[in-house]
Amino acid sequence: MPILRIDLGSPTPVYRQIVDSLRALLVNGAFAPGARLPTVREVAIDLGVNHNTVAEAYRLLAEEGWLDLKRYHGATVLQRPPQQAEPARQEDFVQRLRELAARAIADGVDKEEVAQLLGALAEDLKQSKKEIL
């Protein structure tokens, strides 16, 4: 079962953590198109955060085309049309990945280990059951 985890002690805003965590699940094909997600109220109660925080996260994912939000019917996962990333977007991704790796190395993670982790991530993405959209 897909689990959404957040850390209330993290400097990253809670709504952003929810968006990132849910997006990761959606990208990995954890939900079939048409699947229903728990309501804003259910997620807010279990996480112990304000309803508006969860509603904002759902709204952002709906804007990205992942979810269909209907009043009183919760959120439904959509079949997202293939996206064509602009070159600037890809450059931004590479830049952020480099920064993240540099940060990990600066924090003391071994270079080899970072390379292995990135390799494992690449394998995971390749073997993902669902096509990455």
Place this chain on the structure above:
Amino acid sequence: MNWKILQTVLTPLLLPLMLIIPAFVLLTARRTRPDIFFGFTVEPSLRQAAAGRAILRQFSQLVIVFSLIGLALILLGAFAGLAPGLAVALILGGATVGFGGMIPAYAAARRRVRPHRVEPSREREVMVRPRPTRPVGGWLGQSGPFLILGLVALCLWLRWDGIPERFPIHWDLQGQPNGWAVKSWRSVFGSVLLGSLCCFFFSILFLSFSRGVRRVHSSGVEGERESRFVRTMLVLVLTLEYCIAGMFAGFSPVVPPRLGGIFVAATLLVGLVVAVMAFRSGQGGWRLRGHTSASTPTNTAPVGDRTPDDCWKWGLLYFNPADPALWVEKRFGIGWTFNFGNPRAWFVLGAILIFAAAVPVLSILLFK
């Protein structure tokens, strides 16, 4: 004031309570989540450590001592042949010492646990799956108690002419009727109406629990245990609802009184089973066996019950306006309690109090 009557009423009421409540309190202290101890979040190992055992031992000793003093005073007041006024004073004094003594015992235990409190994990998890809309037992199972009462109401209506002008509505312990009502629409359908009211109240509580309680663990063996705990509690509440429906149906003049007695006994038995199973499971089901081998310890800090310590008053009352939950796990007890910081909690509490007052008032109005 008739002291003799008061003495006769108080003795059988307080004597068993003086045995049951201390036992309940002693057991409760041992059945909270391993990382919650007297209302504080602590390391799970504390309970088994020398310091934890000493705290629990001192708490138990104090509760037992106060209860024994209370029990002795009640027995003295009840059976020593004293003047009725003095006897009642001793019985009430005994109850005050016995029940009131638990407060300093609890406060002393909390004082000793406070230095051991730790910051709970701030990680939260939720299973990304909608909660089932179908309640435990299904909608048919939920409507069963109302169907039973509806059937009885139909029988009453069809057999109206056969109902005697005066019929029993109360029986003593030997099963002999000792209260009677005169035939009227109110008295004949009164028990069905009261039964429906009680079942409606329990249904609301059932749905509120099944939809509104926070899941502390969603994954791993803890999540599995918690699911079983919640489900077991809900099944027992539903069973209790059936017994209550049967009990009120049994009070109606078309049902043999013996059947009503059986349902009264069944209701008491189910209540006892609920208590035994709840204590056996431990808070949140932590004492249950788990079948899932993989647990998901994502941090090293104790998880507790996913509520901040600072929002608890004496470890008993939870007040957190920032928390949207209506129900949260009790920190000293089994089951759930209100989040008094949620305005809806006050609304539900008001409804419970109105219900508690309405049942005896309606009984008087319907059967007078």
